[in-house]
Amino acid sequence: MFFVDTLEFEGLGNRSYLAGGPRTAVVVDPPRDVDQVIATAARRGARIAYVAETHVHNDYVTGGLELARLTGARYLVPAGAIVAFARTPVADGDTYEVDEHLTLRAIATPGHTPHHTAYALEEDGRATAVFTGGSLLIGTVGRPDLVDPRLTEHLARAQHASAHRLAAAFDDEVPVLPTHGFGSFCSSSPAGAGGTTTTIGQERAGNDAFTLDVDTFVQQILAGLEDVPAYYAHMGPANAAGPAPVDLTPPEPADAAQIAERLAAGEWVVDLRSRVAFAEGHVAGSFNFEGTGKPATYLAWLIPWGKPVTLLADTPARVADAQRELARVGIDRPAAATTGDPAAWVRQGERLASFPRARFADLAGLAGPTGVVVLDVRRDSERGECFIEGSVHIPLHELRSRADEVPDGTVWVHCAGGMRAAIAASLLDATGREVVAVDDGFEAAAEAGLNVIRP
Known part of the structure; x- marks a missing residue:
């Protein structure tokens, strides 16, 4: 049998x-x-x-x-x-x-x-x-x-x-x-x-x-x-x-001072917490790749290859899961990691950064949205099916190299469901842009009264 x-x-x-x-x-x-x-x-x-x-x-x-x-x-x-x-x-x-x-x-x-x-x-x-x-x-x-x-x-x-x-x-x-x-x-x-x-x-x-x-x-x-x-x-x-054996032992621990040093050196500090938790409070300059999403795929796609990565998470188990996922795509050893209370991830006297989250109904409810930029980070095929009139389109995987194409103003960034928008919002937030992460299904855009174009 x-x-x-x-x-x-x-x-x-x-x-x-x-x-x-x-x-x-x-x-x-x-x-x-x-x-x-x-x-x-x-x-x-x-x-x-x-x-x-x-x-x-x-x-x-x-x-x-x-x-x-x-x-x-x-x-x-x-x-x-x-x-x-x-x-x-x-x-x-x-x-x-x-x-x-x-x-x-x-x-x-x-x-x-x-x-x-x-x-x-x-x-x-x-x-x-x-x-x-x-x-x-x-x-x-x-x-x-x-x-x-x-x-x-x-x-x-x-x-x-x-x-x-x-x-x-x-x-x-x-x-x-x-x-x-x-x-x-x-x-x-x-x-x-x-x-x-x-x-x-x-x-x-x-x-x-x-x-x-x-x-x-x-x-x-x-x-x-x-x-x-x-x-x-x-x-x-x-x-x-012929790949080398994988090493899944825990990364070196990092304290607030080390996190700041790694950010100053241009290394990537990746926060694996939910997009809700990240928006509420995160280390300025860090990027959000939810551990429950597809962190390996999008992180490996966006990061300059070979750049050291430090992982931040709520639990050691989340770090271990992400480390395993990253090893599957050749990011073998995180430079460091830390878990627990995000307040401990910044140095004394410093505060966590944050940005708002919203729904498409909030965007539709803006009275005369002067200074508002709607950024669509979905893939080309998704954009080809429908899009919000007047929105700017830069696929997520191109955003880091094309960030200077995003017009001035508060950037309301959306995707199809919220995860990619959260990544994009964290990338823009790290550069000092004022962002709002639209955490909503795209079908809600037309329901909210936004003009959705279907070519």
Whole structure:
């Protein structure tokens, strides 16, 4: 009897999988922090015999090399991937005996990357699941533009062909288990609208890779691609070189004087508390990346790569969670951290900074909003669907480099729900701008009477 356990990483929008039988198992696309993978295998009583990568990842640092070293497992990496470490090169059609009656079969599925490989888990020759990595996702496919701009159209066509190859190889009821597509920016379009699980049959019926001809599919994919997170440029090279073991021991503690010194030195001080708590009182110059949101994704996207980071939080557990998330995207060691009462984070005689929060109804209620700037920090695709008349648009990931484009006045900054607006407000507040963070769902803008333009 086989099993498949899913390990969810909501912050990155990814999943890893542990699959096997009574004695041995395979791990597909493991995260950087492998301790939880090992713990999951231990609960199953299964030895990890194989670690399989579907591709050299562009959105996170893999723990595959370290997991293979710790467990003695064979490390399966697509043969076409150029890497700097010893591994078992995987070619199309290769098979590996995971446990008695249980086999892993490699299927070349180029598109997300040129060397991308899916893996079918077969019990006595019958497919029980297919691990599709960044190939066939839930309702979409992995984006084809992460390797080389010159290859993007070619890889988009390959994605279409790979999806059809998978559909031809498996029965409708076979589960499709992708790595990307649960909020990951590796997805070519928003995925998972139809749920969090899927099968070959469901994808055949509703995925554009099957419902559109190849030319229309490619045209649509290319038209829908948005900016790539800046940190992606560092993930592929790190994975190809072979990531070092991760160190999750607690960071050095920081007192108020050290926090001030780090800010003065141009380092990043990141407050992980809720956007409500941050707005009420925070260290001037610090940035707010909520620990309950996607701190790793947006912090790694915005920070100058290699800049030291000091973490502030209400509890040590919040720091530990963020440290784990950051390690997954290559920010390995916070320079320092502190927790507890924010009043202790500033030196004696100094006061915490603050700024107001508001709803769209508050913005609509302003009488003659002279000197008010409405700043929209949503992505281009969101802006293209609708926007508040007269608002300025600078996507969050461009705000630090384009802050001088924000007109003079009090900046009412909004996004779709409030989290990105809070980050943006903290970035502007740190520069001395007067800000109001709109903490509201965008649908409330029109309900409040604001003129929402729908192109």
